[in-house]
Amino acid sequence: MEKFTVLTGVAAPIAMPNISTDLIAPSHFPGKKPEEAIVMSFKDKLFANLRYFPDGTPKPDFVLDSPRYQGARILLTGENFGCGSSRETAVWSLQEAGIACVIAPSFGDIFHDNSFQNGFLPLRVPADDIDRLTKGLARTNASELTVDLEKRELRVSGMAPIAFDLPDNRRIPLMEGLDQLRFMLRSADDIAAYENRASTERPWSFAAAGG
Amino acid sequence: MAHTPFERIWDRHVVKDYGDGRSLVFIDRHFLQEATSGRAFDRLRAENLPVRRPDLTVGTIDHSISTLPGRTLHSFAAGVARNVAMHKNCADFGVRLFSIDSPHHGIVHVAGPNLGFAIPGSTYVCGDSHTASCGGVGAWAWGIGTSEVMQVLATQSLILRKPRTMRATFNGRLSKGVYAKDMILALIGRYGIEAGVGHTVQYAGPAISALSVEGRMTVANMSIEFGARGGLVGADDTTFEYLHGRELAPKGAEWDRAVADWRRLYDLGDAMFDREIEIDCSTLGPQVSWGTTPQDVIGVNETIPDPSSIADPTRKAMTERAIDYVGLTPGTPIAGTPIDVAFIGSCTNGRLSDLEAAAAIAKGRKVAPHVKALVVPGAAHVKAAAEAAGLDKIFIEAGFEWREAGCSMCVAAGGDIVPPGQRSMSTSNRNFEGRQGPGSRTHLASPAMVAAAAIAGCIADVRTMMH
Ligand code: SF4
Numbered sequence: 001m002e003k004f005t006v007l008t009g010v011a012a013p014i015a016m017p018n019i020s021t022d023l024i025a026p027s028h029f030p031g032k033k034p035e036e037a038i039v040m041s042f043k044d045k046l047f048a049n050l051r052y053f054p055d056g057t058p059k060p061d062f063v064l065d066s067p068r069y070q071g072a073r074i075l076l077t078g079e080n081f082g083c084g085s086s087r088e089t090a091v092w093s094l095q096e097a098g099i100a101c102v103i104a105p106s107f108g109d110i111f112h113d114n115s116f117q118n119g120f121l122p123l124r125v126p127a128d129d130i131d132r133l134t135k136g137l138a139r140t141n142a143s144e145l146t147v148d149l150e151k152r153e154l155r156v157s158g159m160a161p162i163a164f165d166l167p168d169n170r171r172i173p174l175m176e177g178l179d180q181l182r183f184m185l186r187s188a189d190d191i192a193a194y195e196n197r198a199s200t201e202r203p204w205s206f207a208a209a210g211g
Numbered sequence: 212m213a214h215t216p217f218e219r220i221w222d223r224h225v226v227k228d229y230g231d232g233r234s235l236v237f238i239d240r241h242f243l244q245e246a247t248s249g250r251a252f253d254r255l256r257a258e259n260l261p262v263r264r265p266d267l268t269v270g271t272i273d274h275s276i277s278t279l280p281g282r283t284l285h286s287f288a289a290g291v292a293r294n295v296a297m298h299k300n301c302a303d304f305g306v307r308l309f310s311i312d313s314p315h316h317g318i319v320h321v322a323g324p325n326l327g328f329a330i331p332g333s334t335y336v337c338g339d340s341h342t343a344s345c346g347g348v349g350a351w352a353w354g355i356g357t358s359e360v361m362q363v364l365a366t367q368s369l370i371l372r373k374p375r376t377m378r379a380t381f382n383g384r385l386s387k388g389v390y391a392k393d394m395i396l397a398l399i400g401r402y403g404i405e406a407g408v409g410h411t412v413q414y415a416g417p418a419i420s421a422l423s424v425e426g427r428m429t430v431a432n433m434s435i436e437f438g439a440r441g442g443l444v445g446a447d448d449t450t451f452e453y454l455h456g457r458e459l460a461p462k463g464a465e466w467d468r469a470v471a472d473w474r475r476l477y478d479l480g481d482a483m484f485d486r487e488i489e490i491d492c493s494t495l496g497p498q499v500s501w502g503t504t505p506q507d508v509i510g511v512n513e514t515i516p517d518p519s520s521i522a523d524p525t526r527k528a529m530t531e532r533a534i535d536y537v538g539l540t541p542g543t544p545i546a547g548t549p550i551d552v553a554f555i556g557s558c559t560n561g562r563l564s565d566l567e568a569a570a571a572i573a574k575g576r577k578v579a580p581h582v583k584a585l586v587v588p589g590a591a592h593v594k595a596a597a598e599a600a601g602l603d604k605i606f607i608e609a610g611f612e613w614r615e616a617g618c619s620m621c622v623a624a625g626g627d628i629v630p631p632g633q634r635s636m637s638t639s640n641r642n643f644e645g646r647q648g649p650g651s652r653t654h655l656a657s658p659a660m661v662a663a664a665a666i667a668g669c670i671a672d673v674r675t676m677m678h
Contacts, residue, residue, distance in 0.1 A: 017529060018404070018504050020643045028623055030631075030649035034289035054631030054650030078525075080405055084435075084643060085622075086247065086340040088356040109408060109440050110340060110356060117358035169231040180358070181258075184366045187227055187235050191263075191368055194226040194237055202223075204461035204469040205239050207266045208328060209307045 001119040003177035004149060007100055009073025011145035012063050013134045017078030021090035021111055023049055031056020042089055043096035074145055075102045076130050082111025091118050101147050103130060116170055117180060129162050149175055215376045215482040216445060217411045220351045224334050226368055236371045239333035241363050243270035244319045245297035247338030251361035252300040264367045265305040269328060272297050272310055273318045277625045278587050278614040284311060287625045315458065317590020317616045320344035320558040324428060325592055327457025331446035331473040336363060340435045341558050341640065347428030348454060349446030349477060354435065375485040377410040381418035383493030388674035390568065391426035392560060392657035394418060395433045396498040398490050400508030407439030414444045418492040424453040425562040432559045433640050436505035445477040497673055500642045500655040501545055502533035509545060511672045517541035536644055537652045546670050551633040553584040553665035555658050557621040560638035561589025563596050565658040570602045572662035572676055578610035579668025587614040623648040636664040
């Protein structure tokens with residue numbers, strides 16, 4: 001996994017709460033047949049129902065399609081981002097489109113976990129701070145925001161830095177690019193010991209799949 | 212503080228405490244489905260790792276299949292690659308697969324409890340958010356992402372942070388025409404879609420105890436719409452009667468030991484929960500969703516909310532956007548809204564008791580001519596039992612299509628899709644924008660309410676159609 005330490009990039013505002021993983025990574029594409037949609041790249045399907053009318057014509061006002069936000073790396077959005085379905089394609093779609101961090105007041109639980117699994121940062125920031133950042137960005141011409149994991153702060157030129165909280169057990173694996181499977185496999189002996197003990201205590205819990 | 216059942220389950224599954232608030236937790240049961248496991252198997256191959264516990268792992272195929280009569284794995288073109296890969300993956304890694312020709316086939320969360328694969332007190336996962344359904348039998352069940360599916364395959368464990376506990380008590384008794392679906396819709400409508408975040412919910416109270424295991428699964432199913440990853444119902448005699456003798460449930464002396472253990476595990480005593488909420492069921496009428504999140508719920512005799520009466524600017528804007536998307540008029544009654552599609556099925560409401568409730572309304576009546584109405588049993592065993600009881604004939608005579616098991620129109624899967632702008636009355640669990648197809652408009656309700664709407668041609672109070 002790539003290391004995530006300091007990210008500077010264009011930050012695009014999508015001021016909408018409750019953006020579900022269905023909306024982020026729809027299984028269908030407006031105006032296309034399922035068999036056409038399934039072979040499309042995740043990137044092309046990102047936010048398709050916000051981006052296109054049901055017949056497949058593009059909506060004129062979708063933020064990521066405006067020239068100002070080309071190449072966006074960061075999204076600023078509303079509460080409960082990534083609620084709903086467990087589909088990890090929601091994270092992969094954002095990543096394929098070049099986005100590495102979503103800043104929101106709160107996140108759907110499974111999306112939040114899936115993000116860290118992929119070295120993607122779902123950053124919880126109070127709504128007031130997001131508001132200040134959005135206003136600060138609207139003032140600058142560059143649209144750029146810096147997410148600094150080392151200093152735990154967000155920076156926009158012309159504004160005082162805004163500190164954020166991110167626990168070390170989330171921050172350090174991101175900064176080191178540490179893969180969770182590798183880490184878990186180090187506990188293989190503990191798992192074997194557990195299996196021995198538990199299969200005596202709760203034999204009915206084991207050998208479930210039958211013949 | 213006395214331990215809650217959930218905390219007891221947690222304690223007995225911790226393999227290792229990493230000391231930073233996270234623990235390695237052992238997984239007793241892992242059910243795979245084709246849509247979220249492909250990349251997980253790819254990674255195992257790339258790492259040259261086996262499935263650690265094929266004896267605790269099973270699979271099925273539910274999302275990527277057609278539900279048309281006579282379907283094969285190849286009938287729905289967009290799903291073929293996944294379906295074929297699922298067969299190969301399970302064969303290569305020694306995982307038992309309940310494919311579409313198996314009598315145990317079905318939507319993963321309908322199949323799991325029916326097999327007796329979900330048991331009380333177990334840790335139970337699947338790469339699908341509605342895994343929480345299995346909480347209806349007292350399993351601690353939750354949905355995971357594909358990276359986690361891969362980690363469970365490789366290590367039979369997951370790194371977790373202990374959720375907080377919450378008890379949602381349902382008091383009173385349900386009146387006629389009101390069902391488990393109305394209970395959970397009302398809870399989400401009252402407390403909101405984020406109320407459960409970070410918690411494992413225990414559903415309790417007399418109205419829960421009175422539910423069948425199938426009804427309990429309907430409630431637990433929508434834990435995720437409540438914001439919680441998992442929610443469970445205490446195992447009791449109803450649960451044990453349901454599970455006894457099932458294909459993969461414990462047998463003989465082990466069954467007796469298990470039941471004794473489960474009774475202790477679910478003895479509530481004076482357990483203290485981090486949060487307590489309650490809801491009175493005795494005054495509850497049939498519920499229906501009007502908007503684009505599962506908290507946008509009203510009683511069938513209420514009116515569409517009026518954004519101009521909402522002070523909070525965010526909520527006001529959300530309500531405006533939702534009303535615009537669903538194409539309704541603020542302040543008007545929801546009953547009488549014409550529908551185009553009626554869908555009865557899904558892991559929320561695709562079980563036998565759901566089809567029975569819908570058939571009781573459909574019997575001797577006709578679906579309105581402009582409505583496309585579908586009944587999709589949640590699993591092969593549901594279909595077989597319904598046919599044995601003659602429910603298929605009731606539905607077909609009324610003008611419903613009678614399908615094979617699968618996810619179908621719940622998520623616009625397998626070729627069943629609500630066309631843009633059309634309005635669907637659905638027994639599923641999500642009314643998000645685009646969920647049943649781009650531009651689709653979804654109203655969530657109980658199976659009886661959906662049957663009533665199919666007949667009336669519009670959203671209608673099912674109680675007016677009951678004898
Ligand atoms: S029926 Fe719907 S909610 Fe249930 S598993 Fe299938 S797609 Fe998901």
